[in-house]
Amino acid sequence: VLIIFLIDYFGLTSTSVIIPLTIYSVSVLIRNVVEGLRAVPDAVRLAATAMGYTNVSRLIRVDLPLAVPTIMAGLRVTTVSNISLVSIASLIGLGGLGQLFTNGFQLAFPTEIIVGIVLSVLLAVAADTALVLLQRLLTPWERRGTPPRRQVPATTGVAS
Amino acid sequence: VNALHLAWVWFTSLAQWQGRNAIPTRLFEHLAYSGVSLLIASAVALPLGMFIGTPAGALSWPSTWRTPRGRCRPSGC
Numbered sequence: 001v002l003i004i005f006l007i008d009y010f011g012l013t014s015t016s017v018i019i020p021l022t023i024y025s026v027s028v029l030i031r032n033v034v035e036g037l038r039a040v041p042d043a044v045r046l047a048a049t050a051m052g053y054t055n056v057s058r059l060i061r062v063d064l065p066l067a068v069p070t071i072m073a074g075l076r077v078t079t080v081s082n083i084s085l086v087s088i089a090s091l092i093g094l095g096g097l098g099q100l101f102t103n104g105f106q107l108a109f110p111t112e113i114i115v116g117i118v119l120s121v122l123l124a125v126a127a128d129t130a131l132v133l134l135q136r137l138l139t140p141w142e143r144r145g146t147p148p149r150r151q152v153p154a155t156t157g158v159a160s
Numbered sequence: 161v162n163a164l165h166l167a168w169v170w171f172t173s174l175a176q177w178q179g180r181n182a183i184p185t186r187l188f189e190h191l192a193y194s195g196v197s198l199l200i201a202s203a204v205a206l207p208l209g210m211f212i213g214t215p216a217g218a219l220s221w222p223s224t225w226r227t228p229r230g231r232c233r234p235s236g237c
Contacts, residue, residue: 018197025201026208033209059210067213071206079198086193096190099181111167119187127194 017089024085025078032074036067069142072135076128083124087116097123 040063048062090098100116103109136143170176176183 014193014196017193018200021193021197022200022204025198026205029201029205030209030212033205034213037210037213064210071209075202078201079194082194082198082201083190086190089193094189094193095186096193097186098190099186100183103181109166109170111163111170115183116186119183120190123187123190 012092012094014089014094016092017086017094021082021085025082028078028081029071029074032070032077033067036070036074037063039070040066065139068135068138072131072138076131079127079131080124083127084120087120 037059044062044066045058048058053062086096087098087101089096090100090102093099097116097120100112100119104112104114104116175181179185
């Protein structure tokens with residue numbers, strides 16, 4: 001809806017599409033950043049401070065890495081919904097895959113609509129997969145899979 | 161068969177593969193729009209979220225949006 005108002009200011013340019021999309025994405029993303037940082041245990045925060053981190057360096061080197069899973073979850077939701085929302089750019093004739101929808105409706109030609117849908121889904125899945133891979137890169141300590149088994153001494157010692 | 165034929169004609173026509181209305185062009189436009197808006201959104205949301213989310217942040221989250229201490233459980237928050 002915001003697009004319609006922004007046309008008055010920016011005309012039929014990509015700016016009028018990007019601004020509402022950005023606002024929408026920010027509103028989803030910021031919540032996850034905040035929640036992720038809030039979820040960092042106080043003990044961790046205090047320990048980092050005790051080790052001599054200043055507020056800013058602790059935020060960057062301790063809090064932020066721990067919040068990465070939550071932030072990335074938010075980023076994935078944002079990305080996928082963003083990709084689906086770009087389709088409305090075609091309503092003001094600015095292209096994108098939504099153009100395939102509108103053309104297909106105007107020509108009553110379902111093939112074009114289906115192609116648009118399939119490509120949107122593929123794009124969303126590809127972006128999501130890329131983000132999952134990025135998250136695995138960013139949080140190497142969270143690898144699933146069993147860690148290499150340590151050799152347990154055969155003798156049954158006293159369990160402490 | 162007719163619909164299949166139409167689809168085949170549509171797919172193989174040059175207009176779908178070259179020029180302003182081509183499918184690859186559309187795909188690229190789509191990617192550009194969401195890419196740009198996501199980049200700007202991250203650039204805005206990350207610092208702002210860091211500012212709000214830390215206890216040291218000067219701004220604080222409106223209290224109604226705040227999650228309660230600890231996690232929500234099936235029995236309630």
